[in-house]
Amino acid sequence: MSLPLRALRISAAMFCFAAPLAAYAQGAPEGAGQVTEVGVMALTETDVPFTTTLPGRAVAKEQTEIRPRVEGVIEEIVYTAGRRVNEGDVLFRLDAETYEAAFASAEAARDSAEATLTTAQAAYDRYAKLEGVGASTSDLESARATLAQAKASVKSAEADLQQAQLDLDRVEIKSPIAGIPDVPEFSVGSLVTANQSDALTTVTRLDPIYVDVTESSARRMRIREQFEEGTLSPGKELDVTLTLENGEVYDGKGTMVSPGVTVSTTTGSIDMRFEFDNPDRMILPGQFLRVDVTLGTSKAILVPQRATTRQSDGTLTAFVAQDGTAHRVTLSYSGTSDNAWIVTDGVSVGDEIILDGLTNLADGASITTVPVTINAAGVVEDATTTSEAD
Incomplete structure (x- = not known):
C-alpha cells in the first residue's frame, strides 16, 4: 500500500530539517560557550584563636584507702556505697568492749598514781619542815626521790590513759576526706588488724x-x-x-x-x-x-570549609576567581577555626574564593561572579541582601 503524495513530501521536509541539527549536536563540544555564575567572597586576614x-x-583530686588503726571485729558498716560522705563521718564501727576495758584500767592506774603522788608530796613537805630537828637530811632526800618517782608514775599513767582513749576512739573508723565511698571489701563480723595491707574501702573526691x-x-x-x-x-x-x-x-x-x-x-x-x-x-x-x-x-586567612574539596591524594583544593576564570588552587593549612580552615599557603589576602556554584565546576571554566557572604552556620547568603538588611 503506497502513501499519499502529500505525506511523502512532509516526511522528506522533516528529514531534511532534522539532519543538520543532528550533525550540529554531534560535532559541538559539550559546554562550549557556557558561562557559569558563581558566588565569591574576598579573603581577608583576621585574628584567629590559637x-x-x-x-x-x-x-x-583526693583519693584515700580506708584501713583500721586498731584490731577488732567489724560490728557495723555505717555508710552506703556511692552516697557522699563528709570529712569525719563514721564508715565502720568495730567491737569496742576490749578497748573500753583497757580504758577503764588505764583510768584506774592514773587515779592510783595520782593518789600515790599526793601521799609522797605530803611526806616530802613534812620532812622539809622537820629537817635538822625531827628529820635528817637523809630522810628528806629519800622523800624527795619518792616524790619524783610518784610524779613520773602519774605522767606514765596519763600517757597510758591517752593511748587507751585513742584506741577506743579508733574503733569508729572515719573518713579523712569528703567524697564518694566505694563498696566495702569486708563484711560485718570480719576480723581486721591494725594498718593491714587490704583496705576496707576507698573514698574518692x-x-x-x-x-x-x-x-x-x-x-x-x-x-x-x-x-x-x-x-x-x-x-x-x-x-x-x-x-x-x-x-x-x-x-x-x-x-x-x-x-x-x-x-x-x-x-x-x-x-x-x-x-x-x-x-x-x-x-x-x-x-x-x-x-x-x-x-x-594569630593573624591568618580563613577559608570556609564548604569552599574546599579533598582530592583522592589527600590534598585540599579550592577555586578562586581571576579574570573571569575559575582557577583550582592547592591549600596548606594549620588547623580549623569554627567552620573554616586556617590557611597558611595557596591563597592571598584579596583573592576571591568561590563559595557557591561549585557543582561540576572545572579548572579554567569561564565564570561570572556574584558577591556572597557566609554566616556562622556555614550558609552562603547574597552579599547585597545581607548589606541591605544591616
Missing part, C-alpha cells in the same frame, strides 16, 4: 577533679618562638575547654594547676595538670579526655 589540643586523663595532660617539649618550644617573633599574641588568660569521650564539649572551664617543669627522658613530653568543677560527676577518674587550650590569637 588553640592547642592535648590528650588527657582524669585523676581524682570527685568535685573538683584533675585532668592530667601531656605536651610535646618540641611543640612548646615552637609556640614560645611564635610568641617571641610576634606572630602569636598572648591572651589575657588561658581558655581551657574539655571534650568528653562521647565528643560532647564539657560545660565548665578549666584552670591550670601545674604548668609542668620537667621533660620526660623517655617520651620527651611535659606533664601538666588542669582542674575542672565536677558537680554532676560527669568526669570520672581514669577517663581519657581531650583538653583544648587557647593560648592567644
